[in-house]
Every structure is written in C-alpha cells, then in structure tokens.
Amino acid sequence: MSRKIRKAAVIGSGIMGGGIAALLAAAGADVYLYDIVPFDLKDEEKNDPAARNRIVEAGMKGALNARPALFYTKKDAARIKTCNLTDDFDKLGECDWICEVVVENLKIKQDLFARVEKVMKPGAIISSNTSGIPLAKISEGRSDAFKKNFLGTHFFNPVRYMHLLELIPGAETSQEVLDFMANFGEVSLGKGIVWAKDTPNFIGNRIGIQGIGVVMQKVVEDGITIAEADALFGSAMGRPRTAIFGTADLVGMDTMVHVADNSYSLCPDDEMRDTVAVPQYVKDMVASGKLGDKTKQGFYKKGKTPEGKRFKQQIDPKTGEYTDIEKPDFPCLAAAKAKDTLAEKIATVVWGEDKGAQFVWKCTASQLTYCANRIPEIADSLVEIDNAMKWGYGWEVGPFEAWDAIGVRKSVERMEKEGLLVSAKVKDMLAKGNETFYKMDSGKLFYYDFASATYKEVPANEAAISLAAIKADNKVVKTCPSASLIDIGDGVFCIEFHTKMNALNKEIIEFMGTSMDYVDENGVGVVIGNQAGGMPGAFSAGADLSFVSKLAHDKAYSEIESFLAMAHAGLQRATYSKFPVVAAPYGMTLGGGCETCLSADKIVAHADLFMGLVEIGVGLLPAGGGCLNLYKKMIDSLPGGTAKEVDLTKFFISSFMAIAMAKVSMSAEGAVANGHMHPWKDRIVLNRDLLIGEAKKEVLTMVSSGYRAPQQKKVRVVGVEGQGMVTAELYNMQSGGFLSEYDAFLAKRIAFVISGGNVKTGMEVSEDSILKLEREAFVDFCKEEKTVARIDHMLKTGKPLRN
Numbered sequence: 121m122s123r124k125i126r127k128a129a130v131i132g133s134g135i136m137g138g139g140i141a142a143l144l145a146a147a148g149a150d151v152y153l154y155d156i157v158p159f160d161l162k163d164e165e166k167n168d169p170a171a172r173n174r175i176v177e178a179g180m181k182g183a184l185n186a187r188p189a190l191f192y193t194k195k196d197a198a199r200i201k202t203c204n205l206t207d208d209f210d211k212l213g214e215c216d217w218i219c220e221v222v223v224e225n226l227k228i229k230q231d232l233f234a235r236v237e238k239v240m241k242p243g244a245i246i247s248s249n250t251s252g253i254p255l256a257k258i259s260e261g262r263s264d265a266f267k268k269n270f271l272g273t274h275f276f277n278p279v280r281y282m283h284l285l286e287l288i289p290g291a292e293t294s295q296e297v298l299d300f301m302a303n304f305g306e307v308s309l310g311k312g313i314v315w316a317k318d319t320p321n322f323i324g325n326r327i328g329i330q331g332i333g334v335v336m337q338k339v340v341e342d343g344i345t346i347a348e349a350d351a352l353f354g355s356a357m358g359r360p361r362t363a364i365f366g367t368a369d370l371v372g373m374d375t376m377v378h379v380a381d382n383s384y385s386l387c388p389d390d391e392m393r394d395t396v397a398v399p400q401y402v403k404d405m406v407a408s409g410k411l412g413d414k415t416k417q418g419f420y421k422k423g424k425t426p427e428g429k430r431f432k433q434q435i436d437p438k439t440g441e442y443t444d445i446e447k448p449d450f451p452c453l454a455a456a457k458a459k460d461t462l463a464e465k466i467a468t469v470v471w472g473e474d475k476g477a478q479f480v481w482k483c484t485a486s487q488l489t490y491c492a493n494r495i496p497e498i499a500d501s502l503v504e505i506d507n508a509m510k511w512g513y514g515w516e517v518g519p520f521e522a523w524d525a526i527g528v529r530k531s532v533e534r535m536e537k538e539g540l541l542v543s544a545k546v547k548d549m550l551a552k553g554n555e556t557f558y559k560m561d562s563g564k565l566f567y568y569d570f571a572s573a574t575y576k577e578v579p580a581n582e583a584a585i586s587l588a589a590i591k592a593d594n595k596v597v598k599t600c601p602s603a604s605l606i607d608i609g610d611g612v613f614c615i616e617f618h619t620k621m622n623a624l625n626k627e628i629i630e631f632m633g634t635s636m637d638y639v640d641e642n643g644v645g646v647v648i649g650n651q652a653g654g655m656p657g658a659f660s661a662g663a664d665l666s667f668v669s670k671l672a673h674d675k676a677y678s679e680i681e682s683f684l685a686m687a688h689a690g691l692q693r694a695t696y697s698k699f700p701v702v703a704a705p706y707g708m709t710l711g712g713g714c715e716t717c718l719s720a721d722k723i724v725a726h727a728d729l730f731m732g733l734v735e736i737g738v739g740l741l742p743a744g745g746g747c748l749n750l751y752k753k754m755i756d757s758l759p760g761g762t763a764k765e766v767d768l769t770k771f772f773i774s775s776f777m778a779i780a781m782a783k784v785s786m787s788a789e790g791a792v793a794n795g796h797m798h799p800w801k802d803r804i805v806l807n808r809d810l811l812i813g814e815a816k817k818e819v820l821t822m823v824s825s826g827y828r829a830p831q832q833k834k835v836r837v838v839g840v841e842g843q844g845m846v847t848a849e850l851y852n853m854q855s856g857g858f859l860s861e862y863d864a865f866l867a868k869r870i871a872f873v874i875s876g877g878n879v880k881t882g883m884e885v886s887e888d889s890i891l892k893l894e895r896e897a898f899v900d901f902c903k904e905e906k907t908v909a910r911i912d913h914m915l916k917t918g919k920p921l922r923n
Contacts, residue, residue, distance in 0.1 A: 123243075123300045125149050125216045125308070131205070131232065132221030133179025135186065136249060139279030140219055142183055142190040145199035146727070147308045147806065152215065155179055157206045169207075176202040190280050192727055193789035205232075213239040219273060221249045224378075229258045237266050245297055247273040251325060252382040255290050255318045267292040271301065274322055275311075276512045277371075281655060281728065283808070284512035285311035286322050306581060310727060310806025312511040319498045320386035321379055323505060324512035326498055327519070329379045331487045333396040335364045339437060340399065342479045346419050346434040351448035352476050353483075356456040356465045358516035360655070365419035365434075367513070369412035377406055392490050392541070401437040410435070417442075450476030462516055463525035470526050484522075485531065485540050491519045492543035495570055502557055503567050503578055516653040520557040520567075529555060545570045563593030585812040587616060587651050597642075598635060602627040605635040611644035611823075612816050621661035622650060624712040624744075626683055633690050636697060645819035645827075646694075648716060649704030649812050656728045657808075659705040660713025665738065669911045672902040680902055684743050684895045687712075691719040691745045692887070698829050700822040704815035706808050710734050710784070714796060715742055718749035721822065721830075723802040724815040725788040731796045732784030736866055737920040739907025742779060743898035747873045748890045751775040752835060754795045769845070772838040775874050776846060780867040834884035837876030846871040860922055862906050869897045 126149060130141040133155040141153045155176035165171035180202050183190050191197060203211060212218055218236060222228055229248065236246065246269055248258055255272050262270070272288030285305045289298055305311045316322040321329065339349050350363035360367065368376050383396045390396075405411075405418065412418030421433045421442045433442040452472030456465040469480050491505050499505055506518020523531065529550055535542045549568055557568050559575060565586070566575040580586070590606055597613070598605040602625055606614045615635050617628055639646050652658060671680050694701045694716075703717040706726035714731050717723050725731075733742040733750065741747065754771040777783065778794050785791035788804040797804075805814050850867055853859045859867070873893040876885045901907045906923050913921035 123216070123245075125245075125304060127215050128152070128217040128219065129154060129203075129212050129215040130219050130221060131155075132223075132249075133176045133183075133202075134221065135182065135190075136275065136277055136279065137221035138179050138183025138186070139190045139277065140221060140249070140275055141200050142192075142196060143275075143279050143309055145196040146192045149199065151200045152203050152208070152211055153180060153200050154203045154205050154208070157204045172207060173202055173204050176204060186278070188278060188281065189786055190278060192280070192787035193793075195789075209235065210239055212236060213241050215241070215244060217245045217247070219247050219249060224250060224252055226253050226257055229253065230260065233258065233262060233266070237262055240266075244269060245301065246270045247301075249274055251322065251379070252320055252386070254320075255288060259290060264292065268294045269297055271297065272316070272318070272322070273301065273305070274316070274324075276324065282512060282514075283310075283312045283510075284314060284324060284508060285309065286314050286316045286324060286508065286512075288316045288318055288322060290318065306807055307810070308806065310808070312507055312807075312809060314504050314508045314511070315499065316504070316508075317496075317498050317500075320382050323498050323508040325379050326383060326494065327487070327491055327505060327509060328513050329376070329383055330392065330396050330490050331483070332364055332368060332376065333380055333398070334483045334486045336399050336402060337395070337397075338479060338483055340401070342475070342482075344476070344479050345445075345448075346437075347445045348448040348450075348476065349479070351453060352450065352469065352480050356453055356469050357480070358462050358466060358522065358653070360514040369418040369420055371412070372414055373402070373406050373411045373418050377402065391493065392486070395486060395490070399437070401435075401440065404440060405435070408440075448476070450474050452477040452480070466517075466522055466525045467527070470531075481534075482540075484526075485535050488519055488523050488531070489535070489541050489543045489546075492546050492570075495545065500571070501567060501569060501576075514655050524556045524558055528557070549573070560589065560592040563589065563595070565589050565592075581810065583813040583817075584809045585816065587614065587812065598631070598638060600627055600631050603631045603635075605631075605638060607643075608647065608812065608816055610816070610820060611642075612647060612819050613639050613643050613645075614647045614649055614812060614816075616650045617660055618650065618652070619664070621658045621708070622652060622713065623661055623664045624716070625664040625667055626686075629683070629687050629690050633686075633693065636690075636693055639699060640697070643699070644823045645700040645702070646697075647702050647704055647812060647815040647819060648694075648720060649815055651812065654707070656707035656730060658708040658713075660710070660716065661708050662711025662713055662734070663744070665911055665915055668740075668902070669908070669915060672908050672911065675903075677899050677902065681895055681899050684898060687744045688891045688895070691715065692891075694719045695721075695745075695749075696829055696832055700819050700827050702815045702818045702822075704811045705729060705731065706811060711742065711746075712744050715744035715746040715749065718753060718796065719745055722818055723797050724811065724818055725791065725797060725802065725804055726808045726811050727788050727804055727806045728808075729788040729791050730784055730786065731788075731791040732782060732794070733779045734782040734784060736780060736782050736863070736870070737910070738914050739862070739866060739904065739910035740901050741866065741870045741873065741894065741897055743894040745891060745894070747775075747779065747870065747894050748835070748887055750778060750795060751837075751874055753798060755835075756801075757795075757799055768836060768838055769842060772842045772874060773845070776842075776867075776871050779874070780863075780870055832887060834886055835876070835890065836882060836884050837874075837879060837890075839875055839877075839879040839881040839883055841881040842875040843868070843871050862923055866901065869900070873897050 128144050128149045129152040130137045131154040133153050141151045144151045157172045158174050259270050270290050271293045274286035276282035276284045302313045306313050346365045350365050353359050353363040380396050380398050410417045434445050436443050451474045452469045456468040459465045502520045506520050509515045509518045565578045567578050569576045595607040596604050602619045604616045608614045701720045702722045703720035704724050705717050709731040733746045735741050783794050785794050791797040792799050850864045854864045877893050910921045
C-alpha cells in the first residue's frame with residue numbers, strides 16, 4: 121500500500137490543534153478541524169449550525185489571528201473545514217490521519233478513540249498529541265488493528281516555528297506506519313524527528329523541566345536574581361534570549377507547573393526526582409494569577425508607567441514582590457563575549473570563578489548527569505536528547521554537545537571532587553578511554569552508544585547536508601574571517617557567510633569574487649547558504665551598518681562609491697556567470713541578504729523566510745542591485761516575450777512599494793507575493809535541515825539540463841511618467857501622516873532609480889545605467905544628516921528612527 125496524507129483531521133481547536141491544522145494545510149492536505157458542541161446552548165441555538173460550531177470557529181479565528189502567525193499564508197486556511205464532534209463525526213472516516221489534541225484527561229481520550237474506531241477507515245493512522253499520559257493507557261480496549269496504526273505525535277508550540285516532532289511508538293505500532301510518519305513529518309511537515317519512549321513527558325519536556333526546576337531552586341539558594349539567571353543561561357550558553365525564566369513566562373506558568381508535577385508524580389523511581397519539585401514561591405505565583413506573558417506578569421512584569429514609559433521588572437522569590445532590574449554583570453559573561461566560538465563561550469562561563477559561573481556550573485552539572493541517566497529510559501541514544509533540546513527548546517547545542525565543549529573528563533573529576541552525582545555510564549565511557557560523546561571520522565559524525573560502548577554514525581536524511589561535518593572533513597577550499605568556500609560534492613561549492621548575523625561586509629564581497637573564480641576553474645555550480653543557529657536565524661541581516669556609518673562619518677564618499685561598484689560587479693557576475701548559482705535563504709534575509717538572493721539564478725528558500733529590502737529604515741536604498749533586480753524579477757514573472765506588450769506601471773509600482781515601504785515577508789509564500797521570489801521558478805522547502813541539499817540538487821539539475829548563462833539585455837522602464845504617479849501618491853501619504861517628510865524625500869529618489877531616471881516612458885535602458893543610479897543615490901543619502909542619524913540610531917538601539 122502506498123500511503124498518502126491527502127485528508128487529515130485534527131480533533132481539538134486550541135492553539136496547538138490550530139497550529140497542527142495550519143501546518144497540514146501548508147503541506148497540501150485537506151483538513152477537518154474539530155471541537156465539541158458547546159454545553160450551554162440555548163434552546164433556540166440547538167439547531168443553529170453556527171452556534172453548534174461556536175467553539176471550533178473561535179479556535180479557527182484564534183489560529184488565523186495568532187501572533188506569531190501560525191499560517192505561512194492565510195490562503196492555506198481555505199483547506200481547513202471546521203466541524204463538531206456530534207454532527208460531523210462520520211467525516212473522520214474519510215481521513216488518512218486523525219490527530220487528537222484534546223484536553224489531558226485519560227477518560228476523555230479513551231472515550232473519544234472508542235468512537236473513532238467505529239468510523240475510521242481501514243489503515244488510517246491515529247495519533248495522540250498527549251504530553252503526559254501513557255499511550256498504552258490511552259489505547260486500552262482498542263482492537264489490534266487500531267493499535268497497529270496508533271502512535272504519539274507530540275508537536276511543540278508554536279507548531280509552525282518549533283522544529284521538533286517527537287514520535288512515540290506504541291507497543292504494537294507497525295514499523296511501516298512509523299517509517300511513513302517519520303518521512304512525512306520530516307519532508308512534508310518540515311520537522312526534525314526524535315524517537316521517544318512512552319514515558320512521562322517524553323524527551324523534550326522531561327529534560328527541559330528538570331533543567332528549569334534546578335535553576336528555579338538554586339536562584340534562591342545562591343542569591344541569584346531572575347534577570348541574572350537568564351543572562352547567565354542566555355546566548356553565552358547557546359540558549360535563546362528568553363533563557364530559563366523568560367521561557368517559563370512565554371509558555372505559561374500553569375503549563376510549566378503541570379509538566380513539572382507530571383514528572384514528579386509519574387516518575388517515583390527517578391533518582392533526581394527532587395530537582396523537578398516546584399518551589400513554594402512558584403506555587404504562590406500561580407495561585408495569585410502570575411502566569412507569565414498571558415497575564416502580563418510572571419517571573420517578569422512588563423507594562424507602561426502613567427507617563428507612557430515602558431518598564432520591565434523581575435520578581436524577588438523571597439518576597440514575591442517585583443523589583444527593578446539591574447544589568448547583570450559577571451566576569452564570566454564578559455570573558456565569554458570575547459570568545460569566537462560557542463564551545464569556547466560555554467567553557468568560559470562554566471569554568472569561571474565568579475558567583476555567576478559557580479551558579480551555572482552547579483545547575484549544568486545536575487542536568488548533564490540527569491541527561492545521561494535517562495538513557496535508555498526515555499530514549500535509546502544521546503542524539504535523541506540533544507536533538508530534542510535543540511529543536512524543541514531552541515538551544516544551539518544539545519546537552520551532550522555542550523558537555524563535549526566543557527570537557528567530559530575534566531568536568532566528571534570536578535563533580536566527584538565536589539561530591540555531586542555522576543552518571544555511572546559516563547564514568548564507564550571514560551574508563552574505556554572514550555573522551556567525547558561525538559567525534560568525526562572520514563567526514564562522518566559519530567556518537568557514543570552507551571549500550572554497545574562503541575561509536576555509531578549519527579543517523580541523518582541522505583538529502584541533508586551538514587556544513588559543519590563537511591568542514592570538519594577538511595572540505596573548506598578557501599576561507600577568510602567572514603566567509604568560506606566549501607566543497608559539498610559533485611562539483612558544487614557552497615559560499616558560507618559567518619559574520620555576526622551573517623552581515624555583508626567588504627571582505628565578503630571580495631571573497632565572493634575570488635570564490636567565483638575558483639568555481640569557474642574547478643566546479644560546476646554554487647550554492648549561497650549557511651546553517652547558522654537560532655529561531656528563525658539569519659541567512660543575512662543585511663549590510664554591515666557599522667562599516668557604512670564609519671565611511672559616512674568620515675565623509676569617505678568616493679570609498680562608498682567604490683565599495684558599491686565592487687558589490688555590483690560581484691553580484692552581476694553571479695547573475696551572468698557561466699555556471700548556475702542558487703541561493704538558499706531562511707529566516708532573516710534582509711537588505712543585502714535579499715539582494716544576494718535576487719542576483720542568483722534560483723532561490724530555494726525555507727518556508728520561514730522573512731525577506732525584504734529594508735534600507736529606507738536607515739535612510740538608504742538598496743544599492744547592491746536590489747532596485748534593478750526586484751523590478752527585473754517582477755517582469756520575469758510575465759510569460760516570455762510579453763514585457764513589451766504590457767503596461768509595466770503595475771510592476772514598477774509593486775517594486776517601488778516593496779522598497780519604499782520596506783515590505784518584509786512573513787513567510788516564503790509572502791516573499792512570492794511581494795515579488796522577491798519567482799512564483800514558479802523558485803522553490804520552497806519546509807525542512808530547513810534539507811535546504812542546502814535541495815539547493816545543491818537544483819544546481820545539478822540545471823547542469824544536467826545543459827545550463828546556459830543568461831544574456832544581459834536592456835530593461836524596459838516607466839521613466840518620468842512613473843515618477844509623476846509616485847510623487848502624487850507620496851503627497852497623499854505624507855499628508856495622511858503615513859510618511860515623514862524625509863521618508864517622502866527618500867522615496868522620490870528610489871522611484872527615480874527604479875523608473876530608469878530622466879528617460880521617456882517605455883524606453884529600454886542598460887542594467888549598468890540603473891546600477892549607476894543606485895550608487896549615486898546611496899552616496900547622496902550618506903551625505904544627509906538625517907540618514908546618518910538613522911544609521912547611528914539603528915546601531916545603538918536596534919530600532920529604526922523616524923525623523
């Protein structure tokens with residue numbers, strides 16, 4: 121049987137159910153979204169379909185209005201039909217997959233599945249998104265055929281953004297079902313698959329809540345403030361900005377306490393059970409309604425003073441009162457900031473000698489031992505634990521990867537010296553002469569398997585390419601502090617940026633030129649991509665503003681013009697090279713990052729793509745070919761040869777508005793709508809792990825199809841007539857308060873560039889002439905005090921200045 125998920129049902133329309141339904145719709149499935157009929161219907165409402173669907177409609181509305189957005193594009197909502205569990209129950213018999221996301225109540229789930237079994241079609245997959253109830257209990261009383269197709273599919277919230285999907289086999293789930301769901305989850309839904317055992321809280325929440333619990337307890341013992349703990353367990357340790365307490369506020373204190381109570385009550389034999397016991401001050405917070413972001417107060421309290429000034433305070437665990445936050449200041453954090461790699465930063469914090477470092481060490485030592493002791497209880501390998509924490513909690517490295525960075529033998533010796541609990545498995549590993557949990561061998565990554573006491577290859581999708589692993593196999597053919605050229609096989613090379621936020625600087629521009637020379641001599645094509653961490657991460661956040669600021673303050677205008685000319689030459693070379701160039705963007709792809717993609721033959725983008733030309737926010741315009749190439753991309757969406765026969769005004773206006781309004785897509789689908797991606801030539805990939813591999817495939821496909829470099833030709837423009845249309849609209853927008861006077865000044869010049877300058881409507885002009893207009897406008901803007909002020913404000917605050 122060839123399985124397909126063409127129609128699915130999601131039972132439960134809360135934020136989790138709505139997120140799963142939105143993801144399935146994005147994958148092309150038709151979805152029935154279910155909830156119950158309200159219990160409190162009035163007599164006159166009992167036969168009213170709208171009233172009977174009130175709950176599910178509210179859930180659907182919540183999913184559509186969620187922030188951050190659950191839908192990649194709201195067009196996907198048309199694939200979802202709302203239903204109730206009374207009138208529409210038989211429709212479940214049409215579905216290939218039925219996913220239950222109802223309240224965490226065993227009887228409710230058991231009763232629901234008893235009903236489902238009566239209507240489900242033969243072979244349909246049934247799953248539960250439970251996070252704490254054993255699957256064996258949920259499926260009690262069901263037939264063998266039901267159990268064969270039943271498993272746990274535990275998504276993390278918000279479903280669109282959290283990469284993790286824990287798959288939990290039941291004792292009788294067929295291997296064919298498991299294999300299918302793993303492939304469907306990874307390729308069609310874009311998730312990172314982790315195999316969990318049927319144990320309380322599975323992997324991510326079992327490990328995560330223990331780490332949170334230890335920190336919640338030790339802040340009181342060690343006299344560390346909430347803000348200090350979050351600073352210590354933030355970026356220096358490879359954790360998200362929300363760290364520990366910010367994450368708890370984001371998730372919700374009631375949810376976090378529920379997960380902790382589950383671990384405590386359902387794991388009586390856990391040797392470190394006390395570390396998940398919820399401290400009294402946290403119980404008091406929940407009892408008083410301090411539940412986190414949803415109640416606007418939790419570990420942090422945010423708001424505005426009567427004068428309208430924003431404030432953020434932290435709770436004092438000893439008093440239960442909110443206090444002002446002083447910027448955390450620990451020597452270990454200052455030292456870590458100076459380090460280049462994350463591994464160095466982690467080691468610097470853990471091995472520091474100040475109060476903050478001692479706190480981090482005690483909390484980290486506890487969690488490392490806990491993780492090792494959970495194998496094979498919750499997972500068969502340490503890889504599953506590492507991936508669960510990276511993909512479900514947004515860590516840049518998993519606990520065992522962090523342990524390697526800290527030093528396994530050195531840390532175990534310290535644990536023993538201080539009388540801390542040490543995992544016997546790890547001591548045995550060291551006794552056998554194995555010093556690390558991971559190691560590279562012949563370009564492949566291996567992990568230490570406790571069961572066999574040997575190293576095994578880390579399993580991965582064959583389509584996935586790990587740049588880190590390839591680099592460790594000495595496949596870097598050229599490098600500099602800002603970028604590398606990596607041989608990814610079959611004659612294809614990857615140009616990888618590795619500056620902060622992958623910002624473009626002069627060194628990267630120069631490096632791209634020499635890399636193109638190398639590939640022309642030694643390869644068949646190029647992928648421009650990287651695999652920087654973070655959610656959503658940054659393909660490239662744009663040009664290095666500090667570089668531009670310095671030149672502007674120094675009035676080095678000729679140097680600015682020379683830099684732009686070099687950038688234009690480099691990006692034009694990518695456009696017209698004799699070999700294919702494919703860009704693989706994801707996450708933040710702004711300014712120069714967007715322009716880099718626009719210059720490529722093709723874009724293979726991750727679904728979560730926040731792409732836009734945002735230079736007007738700092739008083740500039742796209743001057744890396746952005747004005748030219750966005751307009752060209754929009755024209756290229758026309759059927760071949762029709763550009764001369766159509767009115768190009770709408771394409772000009774669309775290009776102008778995208779740049780003048782600094783439009784940023786909220787997804788790759790949005791990038792298509794904004795004109796940054798071609799509607800049928802470019803591709804969207806849901807799994808970021810597969811992005812570089814899919815981009816490489818596109819390069820090889822173009823090569824095997826007999827790639828021919830595009831010919832440079834003149835561009836038909838709208839000229840002065842288009843500028844007149846824009847000027848009138850800018851006047852209206854400025855009068856309505858939508859633009860400042862300076863915004864309007866910048867926008868007029870942007871329109872001048874895109875329209876081709878002082879030429880007649882319908883003329884064909886050279887690409888070089890438009891690029892020259894870009895450079896001239898950029899230099900002129902750098903001479904303006906208000907532009908310099910915008911740049912400096914952005915560098916200082918990270919926020920745009922409207923002046």
